[in-house]
Amino acid sequence: xxxxxWKVLGAILVIYSTVAGFLMKTPELPIIRExxxxxxxxxxxxxSMIVLxxxxxxYSIKSLRSNDPADDxxxxxxxxxxxxxxxxxxxxxxxxxxxxxxxxxxxxxxxxFAAIAILLYFAYLVLRNAIDEExxxxxxxxxxxxxxxxxxxxxLFVLPRLSDSLHPGNxxxxxxxxxxxxxxxxxxxxxxxxxxxxxxxxxxxxxYRLRDLERxxxxx
Amino acid sequence: MINxxxxxxxxxxxxIKHLIKKELLLExxxxxxxxxxxxxxxxxxFVCFLSFVSTDKVTLNALFWIIMLxxxxxxxxxxxxxxxRGRQVYIYTIASPLALIIxxxxxxxxxxxxxxxxxxxxxxxxxxxxxxxxGLYLLAAILGSLSFSTIFTMVSAIASKAGNGGMxxxxxxxxxxxxxxxxxxxxxxxxxxxxxxSVSLDEIGLLLIINALVMSVSVxxxxxxxxx
Numbered sequence: 001x002x003x004x005x006w007k008v009l010g011a012i013l014v015i016y017s018t019v020a021g022f023l024m025k026t027p028e029l030p031i032i033r034e035x036x037x038x039x040x041x042x043x044x045x046x047x048s049m050i051v052l053x054x055x056x057x058x059y060s061i062k063s064l065r066s067n068d069p070a071d072d073x074x075x076x077x078x079x080x081x082x083x084x085x086x087x088x089x090x091x092x093x094x095x096x097x098x099x100x101x102x103x104x105x106x107x108x109x110x111x112x113f114a115a116i117a118i119l120l121y122f123a124y125l126v127l128r129n130a131i132d133e134e135x136x137x138x139x140x141x142x143x144x145x146x147x148x149x150x151x152x153x154x155x156l157f158v159l160p161r162l163s164d165s166l167h168p169g170n171x172x173x174x175x176x177x178x179x180x181x182x183x184x185x186x187x188x189x190x191x192x193x194x195x196x197x198x199x200x201x202x203x204x205x206x207x208y209r210l211r212d213l214e215r216x217x218x219x220x
Numbered sequence: 221m222i223n224x225x226x227x228x229x230x231x232x233x234x235x236i237k238h239l240i241k242k243e244l245l246l247e248x249x250x251x252x253x254x255x256x257x258x259x260x261x262x263x264x265x266f267v268c269f270l271s272f273v274s275t276d277k278v279t280l281n282a283l284f285w286i287i288m289l290x291x292x293x294x295x296x297x298x299x300x301x302x303x304x305r306g307r308q309v310y311i312y313t314i315a316s317p318l319a320l321i322i323x324x325x326x327x328x329x330x331x332x333x334x335x336x337x338x339x340x341x342x343x344x345x346x347x348x349x350x351x352x353x354x355g356l357y358l359l360a361a362i363l364g365s366l367s368f369s370t371i372f373t374m375v376s377a378i379a380s381k382a383g384n385g386g387m388x389x390x391x392x393x394x395x396x397x398x399x400x401x402x403x404x405x406x407x408x409x410x411x412x413x414x415x416x417x418s419v420s421l422d423e424i425g426l427l428l429i430i431n432a433l434v435m436s437v438s439v440x441x442x443x444x445x446x447x448x
Contacts, residue, residue, distance in 0.1 A: 113399075116395050116398050116399075117395075119395040120395040120396065123391050123392050123395055126388075126391055127378075127382060127391075127392060130382050130388055131382050136381070139445070140378060140381050140382050143378060143444060144378055144392065146437065146441060147374060147375075147378070147396075147434075147437055147438065147441060148395075148396065150434075151395075151396050151399060151430075151434075154399050154433075155398075155399050158426065159399055159402065159403070159426075162406075162422060162426070163406075
């Protein structure tokens with residue numbers, strides 16, 4: 001149990017941020033109104049996705065050096081978990097956009113580039129399915145994963161800054177911290193981010209252990 | 221130690237030179253890639269000219285880059301996908317992987333630059349599409365062909381190792397090339413409108429950074445890919 005403290009912490013933080021996110025007072029703003037509470041769900045999804053993709057790149061580099069199949073499985077399972085979070089980030093964002101910007105898909109730069117970043121990881125998963133031989137698959141997909149990572153960083157962090165976006169903090173829009181005068185939202189937002197990142201790591205951990213068990217069963 | 225290192229460097233430069241010479245010679249003998257892709261571009265431009273009855277300049281600019289995107293996928297994917305297994309093994313025994321990837325990228329960049337400039341001239345001729353700042357547009361075309369060749373060379377190496385070529389090549393390279401394409405279209409739109417060049421410095425810098433990034437990552441990764 002003492003090794004699993006971070007899972008308990010993640011669960012507690014997510015429960016806290018969900019309850020507090022719906023019940024605590026938020027700044028009253030026109031247009032966005034109560035949908036501001038989506039901040040506690042939409043943004044942590046992206047943070048978790050980026051953490052999971054970073055874990056995946058780390059294990060891809062490791063698997064290139066060690067040729068250990070376990071590292072390869074870790075890399076692919078963290079991409080699987082990260083893609084789930086990315087899709088959830090897009091869905092929560094689309095719902096939010098429907099209420100505040102008027103259209104679920106508003107052709108905002110961040111929306112488009114986030115969708116392309118997820119396509120990049122779908123391409124990684126398709127590439128894996130295209131190769132039958134196990135060692136070759138581990139090597140080639142690790143190389144593509146490392147090759148794609150800097151491009152994802154450019155897509156998510158560099159390109160949106162070059163053009164105007166409807167997102168807060170871009171294109172002359174004030175960021176949320178401009179409204180969060182008494183740090184009330186931060187008390188929920190930071191725990192929510194940490195909680196969802198931990199839950200993401202937990203999901204990845206479960207996926208990996210499941211695959212590992214299947215692999216051991218097959219090899220016996 | 222240092223002497224050894226220097227010797228290695230010399231060797232690398234020598235190998236790159238020979239490999240580029242080999243590519244150029246092969247191309248000169250068959251003239252397949254250049255003529256084939258040129259014909260591809262010319263016929264696509266005609267198809268577009270006949271299909272689009274009237275268009276504004278923004279659409280024409282985007283169209284040019286889409287045509288170049290497909291032309292360069294066809295031109296560059298040839299570099300690894302169409303090498304026979306036997307020739308790959310032969311090159312593997314005589315040259316270092318670094319020399320191979322660098323020489324292929326340089327050769328593809330040269331090929332793409334020639335193609336893009338010819339295609340641009342033809343495009344301007346057919347569509348009467350005169351960018352106000354032709355110098356900047358040419359610079360963008362050269363940067364674009366450089367980025368296409370760095371990215372597609374590495375992706376075609378990955379796709380050829382994975383076994384089934386064309387389809388995988390498109391799936392793997394489109395998400396990677398989109399950021400480059402977006403920046404290129406923005407840069408060339410600035411050139412078409414004849415905006416002051418200082419406005420476009422951001423985009424030029426970003427393209428150079430993406431190229432440096434992609435090139436260094438592929439130089440680091442290619443030796444792992446090449447070793448079978």
